Amino acid sequence: MAQIQAVGFDLDYTLAEYKIAFDLLAYDGAVRKLIAMGYPKEVASFKYDPKRYQRGLLIDKQRGNVLKLDRHKYVKVAYHGLSKLESAERKAIYARSFEAQPTFSPPEYASIDTDFLLVDVCLFCQLVDLKDRFPEQLLQSYATIYQQVRRAVDLCHCDGEIKDPVAVEPAKYIYESPELAAMLSQLKLGGKQVFLLTNSLYDYTKVVLEFLLGPHWLNYFDLVICGARKPGFLLDPYLPIFRVNTADASLQNIEMGSEALAQRALSEGKVFQGGNWNHLHRMLRLQTGSALMYVGDHMYSDILRSKRTLGWRTVLMVPELCHEVSMLERSEG
Structure with missing residues (x-):
C-alpha cells in the first residue's frame, strides 16, 4: 500500500x-411494467428467487439458456428457463471443436456481472419457462424477451420505482x-x-x-x-x-x-x-x-x-x- x-x-x-427488499423493488416494478407492455397476467404470480442465481453467469439470449462456465470457458452447467439441460444436450449445443469455438460474447450473450442483474436473469428464466409452456401467450423470441426485461428493470432504476422508497426508509433496504x-x-x-x-x-x-x-x-x-x-x-x-x-x-x-x-x-x-x-x-x-x-x-x-x-x-x-x-x-x- x-x-x-x-x-x-x-x-x-x-x-x-442491499437487502433482498431492494431487489424486490426492481423485480416487482419490472413485473408491473412487463404486464403494461402486454405480457400475460400470469407474470403477476411470479416470485423472486435470488438463491437460484449469482454473478458470473451468462445468458444465451437466442436460446433462452443460462450458463455457468469454468475458467477454461467450458460450459459446466446450463439451464433452459427453469429446467436444467442434460449433459448430452448441453454438449451438443456448446461443445468446442476445432471448427467452432464458442465466443460467448455480445450481442448473443449477456454477462451477469453485477448484482443489479440478478433480477434480470430471474425474470428472464421465468418468462422462458412460461413461453415454453404457453407459446401462444408469448410470441416474442427469447432475445426479444431479454431485451424487454432489461428495459423494464432499467426503467425501475430511472423513474423512482426504486429510489423513492429507499429515500423514505433506507433501513428497510440497506444493511x-x-x-x-x-x-x-x-x-x-x-x-x-x-x-x-x-x-x-x-x-x-x-x-x-x-x-x-x-x-x-x-x-x-x-x-x-x-x-x-x-x-x-x-x-x-x-x-x-x-x-x-x-x-x-x-x-x-x-x-x-x-x-x-x-x-x-x-x-x-x-x-x-x-x-x-x-x-x-x-x-x-x-x-x-x-x-x-x-x-x-x-x-x-x-x-x-x-x-x-x-x-x-x-x-x-x-x-x-x-x-x-x-x-x-x-x-x-
Missing part, C-alpha cells in the same frame, strides 16, 4: 450492501455498516486520498451515505464523483464534468483542462458529476494510474476496464466466493 496515493470506492454493492466510518478514517489517517466514484446521481448517493455515515458523510471523502457513467468515464477522455451544488443538486459546467484548473475547482467544492479519468487524475495529482486503487463490484466497468485501460490497481468485491470455493471443493472431493 505504500505506493498507493489514492483509494476509491464504488457505492452500490461496495460501500452499500448497516458500523465499521465503514472507521475504515475510511483509517485510510485518510494513513495519508491516502479517499474518493467516491459512482454511477448513482448525487441525490441518491446522499440518501445512502447519510444512512451509512451520518449527516457529515462528505467529511470522509476528499473527492466525490457521481453520475460517472462507467465504463465511459474510464474510456472517453472528452466527457464533460460538472460541479454539483450540494444544496439543491443543480449542476454547473466547469473547466479542468489542466491540473491547476482541476485543483482550483476542487478547492471550491469536492462534489462533481460525470467527467472522465483525466479529471480524476488531475484532481488527485496522480502521475500514473498505478498510484490509485479502486474497489468495486462490477467485473467489467469497475475492474477490467480500469485495470487494462488506465493501469489502476483494483479490488473486486466477491461475497459469493466463500460459497463458490465450498462447492468447488465438494465437487472435487
Whole structure:
C-alpha cells in the first residue's frame, strides 16, 4: 500500500450492501411494467428467487439458456428457463471443436456481472419457462424477451420505482455498516486520498451515505464523483464534468483542462458529476494510474476496464466466493 496515493470506492454493492427488499423493488416494478407492455397476467404470480442465481453467469439470449462456465470457458452447467439441460444436450449445443469455438460474447450473450442483474436473469428464466409452456401467450423470441426485461428493470432504476422508497426508509433496504466510518478514517489517517466514484446521481448517493455515515458523510471523502457513467468515464477522455451544488443538486459546467484548473475547482467544492479519468487524475495529482486503487463490484466497468485501460490497481468485491470455493471443493472431493 505504500505506493498507493489514492483509494476509491464504488457505492452500490461496495460501500452499500442491499437487502433482498431492494431487489424486490426492481423485480416487482419490472413485473408491473412487463404486464403494461402486454405480457400475460400470469407474470403477476411470479416470485423472486435470488438463491437460484449469482454473478458470473451468462445468458444465451437466442436460446433462452443460462450458463455457468469454468475458467477454461467450458460450459459446466446450463439451464433452459427453469429446467436444467442434460449433459448430452448441453454438449451438443456448446461443445468446442476445432471448427467452432464458442465466443460467448455480445450481442448473443449477456454477462451477469453485477448484482443489479440478478433480477434480470430471474425474470428472464421465468418468462422462458412460461413461453415454453404457453407459446401462444408469448410470441416474442427469447432475445426479444431479454431485451424487454432489461428495459423494464432499467426503467425501475430511472423513474423512482426504486429510489423513492429507499429515500423514505433506507433501513428497510440497506444493511448497516458500523465499521465503514472507521475504515475510511483509517485510510485518510494513513495519508491516502479517499474518493467516491459512482454511477448513482448525487441525490441518491446522499440518501445512502447519510444512512451509512451520518449527516457529515462528505467529511470522509476528499473527492466525490457521481453520475460517472462507467465504463465511459474510464474510456472517453472528452466527457464533460460538472460541479454539483450540494444544496439543491443543480449542476454547473466547469473547466479542468489542466491540473491547476482541476485543483482550483476542487478547492471550491469536492462534489462533481460525470467527467472522465483525466479529471480524476488531475484532481488527485496522480502521475500514473498505478498510484490509485479502486474497489468495486462490477467485473467489467469497475475492474477490467480500469485495470487494462488506465493501469489502476483494483479490488473486486466477491461475497459469493466463500460459497463458490465450498462447492468447488465438494465437487472435487
